[in-house]
Amino acid sequence: MEKLSDIKCFSGRQLRYKHDAATLNCEMTFSIFLPSQATQKSVPVLYWLSGLTCTDENFVTKAGAQQFAEKYQVALVAADTSPRGDNVKDDEQGAYDFGLGAGFYVNATEPEYAEHYNMYDYIVDELPALINAHFPVDGNRAAIFGHSMGGHGAITIALKNRDKYTSVSAFAPICSPMRCPWGHKALAGYLGDKQGTWQQYDSCYLIEHTNKVLPLLIDQGTADNFLIEQLKPELLQQACVKANYPLQLRMQQGYDHSYFFISSFIEQHIAFHAEHLSSLD
Amino acid sequence: MEKLSDIKCFSGRQLRYKHDAATLNCEMTFSIFLPSQATQKSVPVLYWLSGLTCTDENFVTKAGAQQFAEKYQVALVAADTSPRGDNVKDDEQGAYDFGLGAGFYVNATEPEYAEHYNMYDYIVDELPALINAHFPVDGNRAAIFGHSMGGHGAITIALKNRDKYTSVSAFAPICSPMRCPWGHKALAGYLGDKQGTWQQYDSCYLIEHTNKVLPLLIDQGTADNFLIEQLKPELLQQACVKANYPLQLRMQQGYDHSYFFISSFIEQHIAFHAEHLSSLD
Numbered sequence: 001m002e003k004l005s006d007i008k009c010f011s012g013r014q015l016r017y018k019h020d021a022a023t024l025n026c027e028m029t030f031s032i033f034l035p036s037q038a039t040q041k042s043v044p045v046l047y048w049l050s051g052l053t054c055t056d057e058n059f060v061t062k063a064g065a066q067q068f069a070e071k072y073q074v075a076l077v078a079a080d081t082s083p084r085g086d087n088v089k090d091d092e093q094g095a096y097d098f099g100l101g102a103g104f105y106v107n108a109t110e111p112e113y114a115e116h117y118n119m120y121d122y123i124v125d126e127l128p129a130l131i132n133a134h135f136p137v138d139g140n141r142a143a144i145f146g147h148s149m150g151g152h153g154a155i156t157i158a159l160k161n162r163d164k165y166t167s168v169s170a171f172a173p174i175c176s177p178m179r180c181p182w183g184h185k186a187l188a189g190y191l192g193d194k195q196g197t198w199q200q201y202d203s204c205y206l207i208e209h210t211n212k213v214l215p216l217l218i219d220q221g222t223a224d225n226f227l228i229e230q231l232k233p234e235l236l237q238q239a240c241v242k243a244n245y246p247l248q249l250r251m252q253q254g255y256d257h258s259y260f261f262i263s264s265f266i267e268q269h270i271a272f273h274a275e276h277l278s279s280l281d
Numbered sequence: 282m283e284k285l286s287d288i289k290c291f292s293g294r295q296l297r298y299k300h301d302a303a304t305l306n307c308e309m310t311f312s313i314f315l316p317s318q319a320t321q322k323s324v325p326v327l328y329w330l331s332g333l334t335c336t337d338e339n340f341v342t343k344a345g346a347q348q349f350a351e352k353y354q355v356a357l358v359a360a361d362t363s364p365r366g367d368n369v370k371d372d373e374q375g376a377y378d379f380g381l382g383a384g385f386y387v388n389a390t391e392p393e394y395a396e397h398y399n400m401y402d403y404i405v406d407e408l409p410a411l412i413n414a415h416f417p418v419d420g421n422r423a424a425i426f427g428h429s430m431g432g433h434g435a436i437t438i439a440l441k442n443r444d445k446y447t448s449v450s451a452f453a454p455i456c457s458p459m460r461c462p463w464g465h466k467a468l469a470g471y472l473g474d475k476q477g478t479w480q481q482y483d484s485c486y487l488i489e490h491t492n493k494v495l496p497l498l499i500d501q502g503t504a505d506n507f508l509i510e511q512l513k514p515e516l517l518q519q520a521c522v523k524a525n526y527p528l529q530l531r532m533q534q535g536y537d538h539s540y541f542f543i544s545s546f547i548e549q550h551i552a553f554h555a556e557h558l559s560s561l562d
Binding site: 007008009010011014061062064066067221223254255256258259260261263264 | 288292345347348504537540541
């Protein structure tokens with residue numbers, strides 16, 4: 001693991017590292033913000049998963065999250081969105097919604113992608129093991145959130161690993177990849193056309209086939225260009241009603257899909273997680 | 282004037298426009314954040330000047346300023362840092378610290394730059410006239426702040442136009458362009474080698490040759506790579522002592538030159554200006 005940068009920010013430190021990722025067979029970069037009290041004790045850790053086209057840096061520079069990570073004394077880890085490097089197969093047409101920058105937080109089974117595209121294992125196992133080993137965080141107090149494709153990643157990963165996270169939240173998540181164009185393309189590309197294998201990565205399916213509840217908060221802007229065709233929060237809402245799963249879905253009037261939307265509500269998400277994390281104190 | 286974008290952010294609106302700038306003989310872009318109450322009444326306006334290599338967008342995406350512009354109900358204007366376009370002469374070697382992205386907030390007198398490089402007139406006269414005419418701001422309640430080259434711009438412009446601004450602040454400003462490499466290069470390039478013409482753009486000179494005081498706040502990181510060679514706050518401090526000018530200079534332990542530093546103290550700067558602007562209510 002090699003440190004790339006170390007910058008003071010809101011009395012804490014914004015750090016960036018690269019490391020060889022065994023699950024992805026490539027070098028990966030991640031960012032971590034450590035609040036000021038992490039110099040004296042272990043702090044809870046909150047994982048952020050970004051959307052299509054992003055790296056770890058978009059959230060770090062645009063979300064305005066550090067001030068609230070400092071206020072609530074939680075570490076903030078921002079991961080990349082796909083395997084990286086010249087050896088990693090990209091979409092053949094260089095599309096923004098498949099391949100590099102679009103790992104969709106699944107473990108690929110199609111032969112041409114299976115060597116590198118295992119973002120599910122990377123986020124669930126490898127990255128937390130690395131973080132827990134090298135930083136003053138309490139890995140038993142972890143939560144997860146994300147945006148768009150990363151909102152899908154956060155919800156599916158949390159629902160499948162309830163022992164690992166105390167709470168989950170999302171901004172404008174892709175709520176049912178089995179039922180939207182972005183999801184169809186990604187799941188078909190990484191998993192092949194057997195749709196029976198897709199449902200393990202579909203938040204709506206998972207909500208309906210679970211019996212343990214994790215606190216779940218979603219913010220969705222009403223002026224989001226992707227709302228109707230790609231995001232479909234109404235499908236998740238219906239699944240939650242059917243499964244009697246408590247969902248806090250807030251439709252935010254006039255907000256779009258950008259980091260201006262995320263920054264407007266980031267404090268409330270960090271406070272939401274901090275509340276659940278602190279109940280484990 | 283043409284609107285480029287309009288995005289909801291912290292209950293206000295983040296807007297971006299382009300327009301033909303007469304003082305610069307080129308098309309320019311600027312951003313303005315209007316807080317929520319601007320739909321009902323005129324609000325005070327705070328001008329932000331950016332540093333070398335920036336456009337209006339760096340501050341808008343990285344500073345985390347909108348939440349505090351909303352909290353204190355002030356409009357925030359972010360300007361570009363130089364004239365722009367294919368017809369505008371750039372540095373011949375494409376240097377980052379001269380030409381495009383490096384207008385230094387002066388009016389050029391050297392013939393090859395005088396047609397376009399008049400950022401002083403643009404920021405002092407043309408842009409505020411445009412803002413006052415088209416947006417719900419009270420042009421009589423204006424303040425100015427900036428970063429690095431933009432900190433130099435904010436301080437010199439405020440000191441020369443005390444009737445136009447209620448207060449001025451800066452993050453890591455170039456305090457004496459007559460006595461640092463960045464300033465030497467810019468002033469020689471835009472104004473020629475007659476150093477007698479440089480002093481009108483030197484904060485230290487202006488502080489010593491004035492008798493009207495404007496509230497002045499400066500934050501400077503101690504881990505800033507440019508501190509010793511380029512920024513030299515000690516020169517401004519000496520000038521203020523000599524002139525008996527009240528300066529609030531805060532050396533911030535461990536902070537660098539980046540937007541992580543700016544974002545850490547942006548609320549305090551906006552609060553500082555809001556306090557002085559509200560005294561004109």
